[in-house]
Amino acid sequence: MAKRVGIITSGGDAPGMNAAIRAVARRGIFWGYQMIGIKRGFKGLLDYEFMTLTLRSVSGIINTGGTVLHTGRCPEMKTKIGMGRAVKAIKDLGLSAVIIIGGDGSLAAGNSLSKHGIKVINIAASIDNDIYGTDETIGYDTALNTAVEAIDKIRDTAKSHDRVFVVEIMGREHGFLTVDVGLAAGCEYIVVPEMKVDMQKLTAELKKGKERGKTSEIIAFAEGCGCSAEFAKKVEKLTGLDVRVSNLGYIQRGGRPTARTRILASKFGHAAMDLFHKGKANLFVGITNGNVSAVSICEAIKCEKKFDVKTAKIVKNLSV
Ligand SMILES: Nc1ncnc2c1ncn2[C@@H]1O[C@H](COP(=O)(O)OP(=O)(O)OP(=O)(O)O)[C@@H](O)[C@H]1O
Ligand SMILES: O=P(O)(O)OC[C@H]1O[C@](O)(CO)[C@@H](O)[C@@H]1O
Ligand SMILES: [Mg+2]
Numbered sequence: 001m002a003k004r005v006g007i008i009t010s011g012g013d014a015p016g017m018n019a020a021i022r023a024v025a026r027r028g029i030f031w032g033y034q035m036i037g038i039k040r041g042f043k044g045l046l047d048y049e050f051m052t053l054t055l056r057s058v059s060g061i062i063n064t065g066g067t068v069l070h071t072g073r074c075p076e077m078k079t080k081i082g083m084g085r086a087v088k089a090i091k092d093l094g095l096s097a098v099i100i101i102g103g104d105g106s107l108a109a110g111n112s113l114s115k116h117g118i119k120v121i122n123i124a125a126s127i128d129n130d131i132y133g134t135d136e137t138i139g140y141d142t143a144l145n146t147a148v149e150a151i152d153k154i155r156d157t158a159k160s161h162d163r164v165f166v167v168e169i170m171g172r173e174h175g176f177l178t179v180d181v182g183l184a185a186g187c188e189y190i191v192v193p194e195m196k197v198d199m200q201k202l203t204a205e206l207k208k209g210k211e212r213g214k215t216s217e218i219i220a221f222a223e224g225c226g227c228s229a230e231f232a233k234k235v236e237k238l239t240g241l242d243v244r245v246s247n248l249g250y251i252q253r254g255g256r257p258t259a260r261t262r263i264l265a266s267k268f269g270h271a272a273m274d275l276f277h278k279g280k281a282n283l284f285v286g287i288t289n290g291n292v293s294a295v296s297i298c299e300a301i302k303c304e305k306k307f308d309v310k311t312a313k314i315v316k317n318l319s320v
Contacts (some may be wrong), residue, residue: 005276006095007044007053008038009067010074010102010109012138012255014125016261018061018068020101021306023269024123025053031277036095040239042074042109046085050093062262065254066140075107087116091276097276099269101125105138107284121272125265127253128179132175134286134293135301138268141260143170143182143252148249151185151218156189158216161242164206164235168228168247175222179250179311182220188319189217191231193224194307205236210241212320217241247307267292 007024009017025035060069076082090098092165095161097119102109103126110122124131125138147169156304159167169178182190189198191197209217221228229245236243268285275283284300286293
């Protein structure tokens with residue numbers, strides 16, 4: 001009988017997860033495995049919710065957002081009982097390995113499972129791009145493009161009304177997405193958890209921008225910095241300028257994956273199954289300096305991704 005391999009999508013959905021599922025399933029089938037899709041993230045694993053994936057069942061999904069397996073957050077996995085149930089379910093289902101497609105939390109789950117003797121390969125997928133061991137996560141480029149396109153539109157109305165906008169960008173407690181959005185959308189400022197904001201300086205610069213003839217000023221504000229509406233009120237009070245807020249919200253998680261996201265997802269999925277077939281496990285698949293890479297899950301968990309202050313400086317230098 002063919003060995004069975006499980007695929008699970010976990011945490012927030014990210015565009016390109018489907019392309020990764022397709023790649024893992026097709027490469028796994030090529031190597032002769034039976035590919036089992038676990039539904040609804042780890043909650044589905046605990047509830048034994050699964051489906052067999054075939055070459056045809058993963059057809060026509062490379063270009064779709066969301067995840068056909070569904071996903072979710074399952075706090076129970078962080079408990080001893082939950083982890084025990086997950087290990088039991090994996091054994092009951094006869095899975096030789098589990099390929100986990102998700103973000104840093106999903107990586108922590110992979111780490112725990114591997115410590116319980118389960119063979120795991122994690123694939124980096126999250127719009128947050130906040131994981132050590134990969135320069136980019138699946139979904140990040142798509143979310144970046146979605147946010148930039150939205151800010152281009154906000155710019156039109158901001159210019160027409162001579163307004164300042166505070167635009168809230170997702171990213172949980174990090175500013176990785178925000179800084180790149182800021183650069184690509186030509187934002188005047190970025191506010192990220194990794195860098196302290198000097199309100200006096202920021203407001204003085206906003207006013208100076210106006211004096212230099214700027215008709216709009218946009219602050220890309222990372223969700224991890226607190227309440228964007230309160231921040232906007234503060235800015236309005238300190239500057240006397242007309243300030244509005246726009247929270248881009250969940251549109252950043254949806255939509256058709258960009259070509260770059262699809263390429264990344266396809267390469268990651270293909271590599272994950274090749275690694276497992278070669279007898280490797282407990283690895284985290286990502287991209288480093290343009291090449292698909294694999295670091296041990298342990299290492300990826302231990303280290304923190306460094307925030308790129310240089311990019312933040314470029315945003316500032318160019319927003320004159
Ligand atoms: N420390 C942990 N131990 C075991 N399982 C964990 C741990 N942290 C997270 N998980 C499991 O992984 C799931 C996904 O984690 P989380 O909700 O943090 O999303 P993520 O994978 O980081 O993705 P994203 O940040 O893109 O939404 C959690 O709901 C939980 O089931
Ligand atoms: O979908 P939920 O549970 O509201 O989570 C929102 C979080 O998920 C993310 O969108 C990542 O998937 C973060 O940027 C955000 O903080
Ligand atoms: Mg996360």
